[in-house]
Amino acid sequence: MIGYLLKRLLLAIPTLFIMLTAIFVLVRLVPGDAAAVILGDQATAASLAALRAKLGLDQPVSVQYLTFIGQVLSGDLGQSLSSGRSVIHEVLVVLPSTIELTAIAIAFGLAAGLPLGIAAALGQNGWLDYVSRIVSLVGLSFPAFVSGILLLIVFAIQLGWFPVLDSMGTGLADHLRALVLPALNLGIIMMAYVMRVTRAAMLGVLTEDYIRTARAKGVGPVRLVWRHAFRNSLIPIITVVGLYFGTLIGNSVLTEIIFNRPGLGKLIISALNARDYTLLQGVMIMFAVCVIVVNTLTDLAYGLVDPRVKLS
């Protein structure tokens, strides 16, 4: 297990480099350069040159790249152009609220999606299967901001059960009340996804010969599903849930905008509006790191679930 773990961790290094390089290239796609965009048409040559020097844009690209990689690896994401504070500081201030939202959504998505998916597969073509297939397909078709807006209109504006704009209440009760709709919005979409994958994976396993053998041996239904079928469906489920993390991040950005919650999503939007490229770049790097961490955890989960993975 230790060897497998080390190998997975080593694999994360090239992934990190590819992502950092991609972000470096993307930020330099700006027509002209960042300094010209930030200062606008009225800028004088002197102020342009000064800003270029400040951003390091007067250096050759290779030097810029090495400086960039060096700074990121030492944990320095630069200074925000709009607020002047360090990007790390800006990110850390709002990170807890994004983590809170996504963690609750993941917990809800798994807790509701797994049992529903298993139930749908066991009663294939029954009413529960039919309903869950339609629900999951509709859930998957919602862009997160569309479902968010509809939830907001129905439950916050029309029914008045939840606050509309005041997202972070003062007391704990207010805080939790403001969390319900955004977490539900993210969680339902995730549930649709988990349900669908679980159903498909379980259906694949349930037709295997060893399930019939186990049933013939007299294994009870609970043990059959739990020990024989579900365990063997876990690999595709983990793969897809791991891949879903990227979508979840995108959805959380949209959800934070709709429900006016502080978080990385709102930070991205304010960076976009202020043309704050260092902040935008910094937030992207943070997301890249999150994705790599989740990918590595997914790989480690394979090792835990399937003993064959460790050996190969």
Added chain:
Amino acid sequence: MSAAVAVVGELPRGRFLHAFSQNRLSWLGLLLLATIVLVALLAPLLAPHDPLEQNILARLEPPSAEFWLGTDSFGRDVLSRLIYGARISLSVGFIAVLIAMVVGTMIGVVTGYIGGLFDQIVMGALDVMLSFPTLLLGLMIAAMLGANLENLIIAIAVTEVAPFARVARAPTITLKQRDFVEASRSYGCGPMRIMVRHILPNMVSDVVVVSSLWMASAIRTEASLSFIGLGVPPPTATWGGMIREGFDNILDAWWLAVFPSLAILLTVLALNLLGDALRDAADPRSR
């Protein structure tokens, strides 16, 4: 995934069509999509008003006999903007998927055919792209290039190249070991000819089967980017942009956000229904 995809090429066309037509949901998807495409094509005939015509005296009017779905904060007819917005969503989604399909398939076939270290490096890089949030990648590209129609299409296409490359690569690896490919190689066919004439025709169906699901995803990304403000700039009517404007007036004019929301939902749902049915028909085991 790869096993499921490999089956497509082997399935007789008649069985595929039969399985597809037996699926009730596939008909629902097809009908919905055909209606939306028709509405987009006939927009000038169907729209009761000019989608760009402003009417200061009729701002933020709720749905009425004159304006079936109400008016926005410039007094423009929401129904007409919705009808014209279908053109943007469908064409951006379609063109972006087409580009991603062509580029992704090319990459998948070439790397799958060459194999070895080259294949590992390219697919490794694409896997990294695949795990990065689609919306954020599109957002980054659109924000850097600047918000307009071409850049929006480029941004969405880039986010979908990797999945198409994956789908195209798997059957290529199986096909290149088949006897007929070996035979044409011994006849003196170059790698280019083998890839284009012998491998490509045998795996096009695999790629087409998944394209409907990815077009659904492209339309979702387009709407999300437009909502963020990185789509086709105003005053052009886009569904995502209309929701963005509706969101600013959400407390006093719910209809502005609700109707384009339903339009996006129905379009994506139609494509997903169709995509699901295509995939199930191609892989009988998943039914």
